[in-house]
Amino acid sequence: MNFLEAHKTLTAFGGGPRLDFLLATSAAVDKLDVFLRAAAAKKGRAAHVRTLPFNTLGQALLSAATPGEQEVIFLFPWDFVPEADWRSGVPSRGADVTTVRDRARVLAERLRMRPSARFFYVPAPLPPLFADSASNDDLRLWLTDVAASLGARMLAPEVFSLGSYLSTGTPFAGSRLGEIATAAVDCVLQDSRETAKVLVTDLDNVLWHGVIGEDGIEGIRFGSEGVGYKHFLYQTLLAKLKREGTLLAAVTRNDPELAHAPFKTGTMPLAIDDFVVIVASYKAKSSQIKEIAARLNLGLDSFVFIDDNPLEIEEVSTALPQVRAITFPATDDALPQFFDKVSRSFSRQVLTVEDAERTALYRRRLEGMVPDAAEGADLTGFLRGLEMSMVIHDRSQGDRARAVQLINKTNQFNLNGRRITDDEVAAILANGGRLYAATLNDRTGSHGEVLACLIDGEGVIRSLVMSCRVFQRRLEHGFLAWLVGEDRPPVALEFVPTPRNEPIQLFLDDPSFVRGDEGGHVGIDAAGFASDHAADLALFALKAPNVLVP
């Protein structure tokens, strides 16, 4: 984005929700203002950026972050080593390596105390500080390591301009201002979103080079050579993301037969089974994505869309602003930055067995979907035909990674939307709490661990979540009917309405729940619930800690 494009974007921008954040750096950043506002406007947001007075980053870091304010901090070598600031000149006395590094570590620790801050590091050249050049090189590399240990995103050294820094106090090259502003805004927007779940890719000139409808099987390229190389690498990235739990889907304006043909060659890194669904039709891409979201029962804000055509990107961005639209790069050289952007959208801290099998789980969901019109006796008959079994696990001891992950990533069937750390779960369990998880199986196979329930020592359900993959199976009713029949039945649920947890609000409309208790707790009529939902529990062959499969 160059200046006139930024100016044009801002002139045409009709306004949007505020995007507030702090852009902190020791340098002057006035030059970035128009580019930051334009980068946000391109995403439909009105940027309100707070900055720091020139050369006050060090002082600002002595104070705690403003609650709720997102922070983006651009760091330079001289933030860690003030002697290396070009504006101060080369020190007349040689610096002491140990002292320099100790001081840098202090700043790094101070930065580490701001867990919600996001860092960018500019590996700018250093003036010669030490008598031997090897020590200067060592320091430059060491500082990069320190920045990396903070999780900083590395910018290219070329974004630094000494001329600009000396003349205006802004250390960024004018030609890179658009790129830097876009990176900062993307970082803020990405951090305000949860990890994406579905990657929807275009096919022609994205998954392969060429247009299948025009070039035919013989004319398209996806091998590890020539014009296909970029697309080969992209497919290997998608295969990795799929292994890590990302759902792959494809949309294309083609006939289904044509769209499937390249997969049938068996020579591409990706197979058709790697995709949870491929929608081939002549509808708008936004309609195709909405159709996928409905079939998978996932929110559009968990979708990333990738296309090489700027018009398609624009169409989807306009019709579905919740979807993260990323342009497939036109050149091989732009591939690393593109890969980084895509990978960050799907970044995960912990991988579980369910992550690796997610595509298969969702494919089963699509096969076992309840017909839209099914209700009453029809629905019961359909569910019985699925031959479902529920395996309940006591996760109060041993591996609970999946249960905690489920609590922290589920939005719709989520009792209160609260995220919880493993340490917090451990503290509740140490005080007499219990953690249960449930696995659902049916005639199509296993759906994995899809329900988690955390109960504290007082019998209050602190977390109750269920994967949206298994809605309409009556699993939540069956599980709770089992739980209330146990020795220590729960007495209440810690319910908080959120903008997205309507499914659990509907669940709590059941007459056995008593709303209005103090502290926002919802009471449970255990006997009533067990009686009313015995038929739901009977839909499942049950294997619980004290129950054998019939």
Added chain:
Amino acid sequence: MNIQTSDRLQDIFRAVFELKPDHDVTTLDRTNSPRWDSLDHVSLVAAIESEFGVSLDAADQLRMAGYAATAQLLEEKGL
């Protein structure tokens, strides 16, 4: 300097100094533009660097006393 580059440079001047699309900026200089202050000068430098992918050091920035001088500077830089 070709016409396209000249048009872009004029658009930059109009955008930075918030002038109307038909304003003649070719005669603009620091002596006849009361709002051309040091902050606007910094903005103008950033805009030109961004738009044309050039680097303007302190000496270059001092030479940018008006539209004509800036156009001359850019021509010398091969634009």
